[in-house]
Amino acid sequence: MKTYVCKNCGYIETKEELESDYVCPKCNALKDSFEVFHENLAENEIDAIVDSVIEDAIESNKPSKIVNEKEEEKSIRISEYNTAITRIPEKCINCGQCKKTCENIVNLRYDLNKCKEPICIGCGQCILNCPTGALVPKYEYKEVKEILDANEKIVVAIISPAVRVSIGESFGLEPGVNSEKKLVSALKQLGFDFVYDTAFGADLTVLEEAAEFIERLQNKKALPQFTSCCPAWVKYAEIYHPELLDNLSTCKSPIGMQCAIIKSYFCEKKGFDPSKIVTVAITPCTAKKMEAREYTLNIDHVLTASELELLLKEEEIKLPELEDRDFDQLMGESSGAGVIFGSSGGVCESILRTLNKILTNKNLTKDELRFEELEGFEGIKEASILIGKYKVKVAVVQQMENLEKILENNYYKQFHLIEVMNCKGGCIGGGGQPLCQIPKLDEYREKRSKGLFEIDKKRAVRSAHDNAEIKLLYKEYLKNPMSEKSFELLHTSYTDKSNLLNNK
Numbered sequence: 001m002k003t004y005v006c007k008n009c010g011y012i013e014t015k016e017e018l019e020s021d022y023v024c025p026k027c028n029a030l031k032d033s034f035e036v037f038h039e040n041l042a043e044n045e046i047d048a049i050v051d052s053v054i055e056d057a058i059e060s061n062k063p064s065k066i067v068n069e070k071e072e073e074k075s076i077r078i079s080e081y082n083t084a085i086t087r088i089p090e091k092c093i094n095c096g097q098c099k100k101t102c103e104n105i106v107n108l109r110y111d112l113n114k115c116k117e118p119i120c121i122g123c124g125q126c127i128l129n130c131p132t133g134a135l136v137p138k139y140e141y142k143e144v145k146e147i148l149d150a151n152e153k154i155v156v157a158i159i160s161p162a163v164r165v166s167i168g169e170s171f172g173l174e175p176g177v178n179s180e181k182k183l184v185s186a187l188k189q190l191g192f193d194f195v196y197d198t199a200f201g202a203d204l205t206v207l208e209e210a211a212e213f214i215e216r217l218q219n220k221k222a223l224p225q226f227t228s229c230c231p232a233w234v235k236y237a238e239i240y241h242p243e244l245l246d247n248l249s250t251c252k253s254p255i256g257m258q259c260a261i262i263k264s265y266f267c268e269k270k271g272f273d274p275s276k277i278v279t280v281a282i283t284p285c286t287a288k289k290m291e292a293r294e295y296t297l298n299i300d301h302v303l304t305a306s307e308l309e310l311l312l313k314e315e316e317i318k319l320p321e322l323e324d325r326d327f328d329q330l331m332g333e334s335s336g337a338g339v340i341f342g343s344s345g346g347v348c349e350s351i352l353r354t355l356n357k358i359l360t361n362k363n364l365t366k367d368e369l370r371f372e373e374l375e376g377f378e379g380i381k382e383a384s385i386l387i388g389k390y391k392v393k394v395a396v397v398q399q400m401e402n403l404e405k406i407l408e409n410n411y412y413k414q415f416h417l418i419e420v421m422n423c424k425g426g427c428i429g430g431g432g433q434p435l436c437q438i439p440k441l442d443e444y445r446e447k448r449s450k451g452l453f454e455i456d457k458k459r460a461v462r463s464a465h466d467n468a469e470i471k472l473l474y475k476e477y478l479k480n481p482m483s484e485k486s487f488e489l490l491h492t493s494y495t496d497k498s499n500l501l502n503n504k
């Protein structure tokens, strides 16, 4: 079976082949307006996947962690107010894979008899594991296209690190191939006025998070400091672990920071009225849609890599054939540290590079820049790093099940800095990435991660504090990390949302 999408109205059809006289039931477009979105698996293959792919995680003898109201409903319930994902009901075969993913891989637990709405942290892992393509991101790409076509606004795109190593897959390239320069061309062709690199926002996050860490150390504030760039983890903490909120870095995520800078510094420099600006973050992550709607001002739209794939194909833009083009200047430069943010361990590694400079006044040598014990796909990775006279104990955690493990018996309290990402492999494994066959997910994650570390290796600038455009931003505008201006634009606060578990 194949999933076809109508390029005219977005209607999705599942069939072996579309008949020659097929007409879109929604907009009456002819067969030629449809293209294959992705190939689905045969039903016997679906059964095999349901039985095997997450075998380790299916604790069949244990009671369900997510209690549905109705026994026969195997699929996960999705609220109509969900800002990250949605379901196309006619494509759902009630196989239950999404619920198993959510409760056993994402580790959510709740009782729908007690909650007003189903709990969702927006991660999109159910999308990646749905065998029929019934689950999709909450699409915004048509709205963005309309804004671009109207040509009344200044539309600024920012591209997350993990998208550059996955988007090529949608056009027949291998996972891990760096398409960043072709992406710039593609977005310019779509009509974006400025195209910037979210790895710049990641560099900014490194400087703020490193400064916050030092401030916590000096003022004996709550440690360990947990990273806060993964919005799915932030929401999980707010709902299930409000006791950790003081430990959560107050830094906004890279897209939150960069969009705030676009609406302030960028507008001042260019003489633009901020109300004329539309920011569009292109991310590997569905939870970023939730972040934009529920947490952070200034991010006007979030397009997942999978949505961008649809948009480019609708516009018949063939990415691999485009010429290479550089990011625009002002927020287009990024260090290797900013790029590896997209892979598990990358955030900690980037902060350590900058902490070393702050605490010893020296840059790490080329051979010292990598902390390989923090990279890779282990659920919990630990390291003790000597920085000058300080021994910094660091942990990197991926997936909430492992977060629960590190919290057991207060084990986490021995660390100073903990990176947490909801998705396996970090952002490269995000729920907004282009779809691939479910059994190949791990292989794709590994290749994308390798791709990011390859980019880091080739970058002339490897540490966030050496990014010349970041230096200029502080010199001209923010002054210092954690300055009053930085705090106003780049930091945030969190709310105890544990009441969502019991609010009927």
Ligand code: SF4
Binding pocket: 074, 075, 076, 087, 091, 092, 093, 094, 095, 096, 097, 098, 099, 129, 130, 131, 132, 133, 134, 135
């Ligand atoms: S995984 Fe997809 S097809 Fe299966 S129940 Fe969930 S939404 Fe339906």
Ligand code: SF4
Binding pocket: 076, 084, 085, 101, 102, 106, 108, 119, 120, 121, 122, 123, 124, 125, 126, 127
């Ligand atoms: S997006 Fe994540 S949290 Fe929400 S239903 Fe899907 S797997 Fe569960």
